[in-house]
Amino acid sequence: MSVSPARLAQIAARFAELEARLASGTLEGAEFVAASRDYAELEPVARAAEDVRSMRGELESLAALDDPDMRELAEEEAARLKAELPEAEHRLAIAMLPRDTADSRPAMLEIRAGTGGDEAALFAADLLRMYERFAAEQGWRVEIVSANANEIGGFKEVVANVAGQGVFARLKYESGVHRVQRVPATESGGRIHTSAATVAVLPEPDEVDVQIDPGDLKIDIYRASGAGGQHVNTTDSAVRLTHLPTGLVVIQQDQRSQHKNRDKAMQVLRTRLYDLRRAEAHGAEAEARRAMVGSGDRSERIRTYNFPQGRVTDHRINLTLHRLPEILEGTGLGELVDALIAEDQAKRLAAMSE
Numbered sequence: 111m112s113v114s115p116a117r118l119a120q121i122a123a124r125f126a127e128l129e130a131r132l133a134s135g136t137l138e139g140a141e142f143v144a145a146s147r148d149y150a151e152l153e154p155v156a157r158a159a160e161d162v163r164s165m166r167g168e169l170e171s172l173a174a175l176d177d178p179d180m181r182e183l184a185e186e187e188a189a190r191l192k193a194e195l196p197e198a199e200h201r202l203a204i205a206m207l208p209r210d211t212a213d214s215r216p217a218m219l220e221i222r223a224g225t226g227g228d229e230a231a232l233f234a235a236d237l238l239r240m241y242e243r244f245a246a247e248q249g250w251r252v253e254i255v256s257a258n259a260n261e262i263g264g265f266k267e268v269v270a271n272v273a274g275q276g277v278f279a280r281l282k283y284e285s286g287v288h289r290v291q292r293v294p295a296t297e298s299g300g301r302i303h304t305s306a307a308t309v310a311v312l313p314e315p316d317e318v319d320v321q322i323d324p325g326d327l328k329i330d331i332y333r334a335s336g337a338g339g340q341h342v343n344t345t346d347s348a349v350r351l352t353h354l355p356t357g358l359v360v361i362q363q364d365q366r367s368q369h370k371n372r373d374k375a376m377q378v379l380r381t382r383l384y385d386l387r388r389a390e391a392h393g394a395e396a397e398a399r400r401a402m403v404g405s406g407d408r409s410e411r412i413r414t415y416n417f418p419q420g421r422v423t424d425h426r427i428n429l430t431l432h433r434l435p436e437i438l439e440g441t442g443l444g445e446l447v448d449a450l451i452a453e454d455q456a457k458r459l460a461a462m463s464e
Contacts, residue, residue: 226305231264243440
């Protein structure tokens, strides 16, 4: 996809305008935030566009050179630029692809044990550790919002907030059913068991993005139950929020304080409402993406972690890596994420060229 000189000039002019506005010191509040966001989104496009424009300009200058003494050197330089220009144009085309407006947002990571009982719950805990370590590598911050643990160190369900630069852009491809094949520690016969856990990655909105009318909420306060320390069943601290227009229900009981549980529940509810509205806005495409999460059944999966063979297979792009330990440690997950991003970009570029 070749970009016209006029379009390159337009990108450069818009970027220069944003730079001047931000440098003027006249922007304040929401206007400054909006201009800063626009600048950050346009910067990679402007840099890539400048590279292309510069290389094209050099080629034109070399073609116009009529000095016989410089001809051989000019031809060598022109050959180098012609070889490098397609890659620069490809980088620009990738940078110009329409952005998901949620890509720069933090995310709510939800992991739930599916088919497989205790082994599925242990696998859910493995996935949480994988994402925590991957997040640490990226310089992101992970905060557990709520967790429903079992007695052997697994999770029936765990919800975490992941904050940092470009969180949703890189984690969104993790939504779906993850399947594990391994011999459980409790299996005396050495048989391989297949279990599953579902992962949902939802972009987290700002409060201004999702306004919740207090009249649309039913709030129930009750005593916490399950693992949680001495305060369990001694104080009415657990909170259940029901959003009446949509029927969404959020339960939060991890904190000792009723106030903190209510704040956490509101955070989760706001995120789920934002995801619901995104799905409605994006229509069938977003619904298909949401449907990837599935029911948690073993037969539905986006990725398989096979312990006996030490491999991980992502079924969406038919990629198998024999690096299971590194991937579960988080250090190898980036290779899978990068491959998924590249495949998505290639499909969108192909669609734009049709």
